[in-house]
Amino acid sequence: MLNEKAVRQSKIIYWSSGIVSICGIIFEVLFGALGSYILGDGVKQYTLTISLFLTGMGIGASLSEKFMRNLIIKFIWIEFCVALIGGFSSFIMFGITAFAPAGTDAFYLYSITLIVGALTGVELPILIRKANEIGVTLNKSTARVLFSDYAGGLIGGVLFVFLFRPYFGMVKTAFLVGLINLTVALIVLWLFRKEIRHFIVHAVIGVGIGVLLIAGLFFGEEMAFTFEQKLYQDPIIHMEESSYQKITVTHDEEDIRLYLDGSLQFSSVDQHRYHEVLVHPAMANVDNPENVLILGGGDGIAAKEVLKYEDVKQITLVDLDPAVVELANTNRHLLKINEGALMDENVQVKNMDAFQFLEDTSEWYDVILVDLPDPNNESLNKLYTKEFYSLVRNHLKPEGMIMVQATSPVFAREVYWTISETISSTDLNTENLHVDVPSFGNWGFVMASREEIDLDTMEIPVSTSFLTNDMMSALTAFGKDEDQEIPNFELKANTLIDPHLIQIYEKAWENY
Template sequence: MINNKGDSCVGEQTIKQSKAIYWASGIVSVCGIIFEVLFGAAGSYLLGDGVKQYTLTISLFLTGMGIGATISERVTKNLILSFVWIEYLIGIIAGSSTFLLFGISAFLSEGTDAFFLYAITLVVGALTGVELPILIRKANDIGVTLKKSTARVLFSDYAGGLIGGLLFVYLLRPEFGLVKTAFLVAVINVVIALWILLYFKKELQTFKRHFTAGIAILVFLIAGVFFGEEMAFSFEQKLYRDPIIYSETTDYQQIILTKEQGDLRLFLDGQLQFSSSDEYRYHETLVHPAMATAEKRENILVLGGGDGLALRELRKYEEVKAITLVDLDPKVVALGKTNRDLVQLNEKSFEDERVKVLHEDAFKFAEHHSDQFYDVILVDLPDPNNESLNKLYTLEFYQLLRNRLAPGGSLMIQGTSPTFATEVYWTINQTIKEAGLYTENLHVDVPSFGDWGFVLAKREPVKLDQADIFVETKFLTNEVVAGLTTFGKDIDNEIVNDDGQPVSIETNTLMKPTIIEKYEKAWRSY
């Protein structure tokens, strides 16, 4: 009887310990996948080209896991302490990662931030790769067969990965941001380590020393949760010339407003969208040539433009009956409606009863609203610096917009800088032509941007010389518009390479997105 009771107690203890290991493997897997996508998001925000950054960080993280799995073969003793200290290291390194990344971006030379991000990703991936083999080995040591321990730990890992991804997308990133999320998840790693340490306390002679170290690390990370974001904000301020007056990370992008001596500036994912000192040059060129060349000006579509500045110019036309503005991010539009400085700049344009706002992807809107036709379409979207934006500069997208144009209608597209990104600008122009539209090219000097290009397109030949701008403007006149169509020899469509040979312009399509690499290469020098 005594032996049976003893065996029963041992069996119960084995079951409890194995369950603790499975729960630990699932929870640290949640943390691992969150760190993996967190690094991709941080790279996308600070370094641009989201697809590239996610690809690199995921690849490096998985490579690190492979390295870690190999290293784990040498860990055969003190399995619980090895697991605990791996969690401690993940907590310290991964928890501080985004905080340090913002600091490096603010104070060190360009390129250092990318090196740091990739190095951290590889290291954290390697530490994550050591976790599971240790847990599997420990589960096997306490009496669970190797087959069962491996299968169950891996199930906990994979299920945890799904949960981690969903948590990051729908809760952590939008509610806490990148810096606080890193510290919060690191806290979970350390808490799990302390829990496992307590669970296997009887096996450890040096329990107090390791537990005290874990508590100290936990206090550090909790301090990071409460104060890290504020300090990182001061680092982020260094990335901008003027004081930040508004900052928010939305489901789609990072929004920054700065202001200094009356100059209001909007940045999306670190890219300048306008400066209040000269934005009228950009927005007048975006709006009025298209309005002047359209046969009718009753039904207008604006893609992007959530700041309301293009709407301000459109409101000057009494014959306009309806303006549909499509902007993916409701937070940008909310800013345009409520921020005192921005409302003053856009002259309360969202209060116009003719304005209807839809929060949709511009491509999907053009694809699904096939029964709507517009006299003027204005495309005021960010530059094509990633895959999601590239689709809005493709042949397929321009074909959709062509089909939405009413007879005699005009389409105006911002086309980045023909000076800084010459090949990109003329690729956009060529792609629009391939969609079956006639084009006219314009560029304007916007001091905060530099030389900036636009493409005016119609189903019929564009007769810009017959256009009459009759509304009140600060910059544009009929004579000025005529001058905007002249390009210097160094930025015209006769592009040559370094050897003086002509460069052929390819059409940008969904299947072959040629424009992203050109854009990244062009702006790398500026």
């Protein structure tokens, strides 16, 4: 039987193992989120960071064999290191991204993931040995510490998704979790103080780390904001982190720009070039377009262009992130651009996944406009597959038209033509268009229909700032370095089973 002191100490160990496990899993997914936001390709970054973190834990567990004495003070110092390194991880990542040469941020992220993983891997073996040292049998100490660890892992994942990321953001979350690690260390330091030599020295160092973390918690995000400002051309006037992405708005004189996860969505000075080509060729080629579907377009600009057509009775706009729609309806700069289109009585907004919406709805549409973000991760890739475009086709009326934004045929030639080939694979007739948008560069679109497409007879019946009837043929002309004849490249449809478009996209944009 354990005496009262041993029982109390064993409980402290189990609680400590659960709490540090919560912190460990939060740091693990935080590093994945950082990589996804700053480096792109979320699946790749989460895969690498989780793999490196687990590898680090394995290395740490192996190194823990050397820690056989003074276990409590070693545990305390490991927590000091996790608190300091993990707490400043996000803050330093933004600084490196802003000031250091390209590629340094990736090296830093993967290194810090491995280091924090290794420190986390040392924690549990030490706690198990300490529990065994105070009289708990090895089987019980191992089982109970591991239970605390696994249960803590679940709690940590849930807390990150539903609390830390949406309410604190990535910089404050790191400092806050670092403080939790530090608090565990200081509590253990106090409760085991009779076993620890130079208790005051360790306590002062711990308090010093706490002061740094608290300063980071209150001031780090503001400093990181100045770092991030260097990533954007113009001053930031709005920044928020929704449940799905980071939303940034910049403003310089007359130029308003919207960024999602660092990718430019539009510039107010030339967005009309993009949106008029997205909307009017499809709308003008349908007689009496009454029912229009917009997939994406949460900024409301495409809807504004569609509302110019008097025949339109209903616009259904499907955008996953309600925060983007809310911003479009409340930010005075965006309202000036979209003219309050999303609040029009004929516009119905659905905040849901576009793939899921098409699977659920029974509606047929005269025009479907696909204005979705580029396919730079797995979740977006499914919206550029044969399966997705088949769903789009199945909700298109027999004489209806589809227009898809399809990235740049200049910067990402293989990507553009793969998207076009994927749409064609659904037995739709296609027409390829591209336009120069100064803020983007040369940008491509794919128009599709069950019927043959004839742009020569197209007449735009509404006012425009850029597009004319006479220029349509010019939009369909591609130069030799941007056309479909791509040397040493196999053009094939992108599918859910073979999502090769992601790799093509990543390779195409790596130099831009």
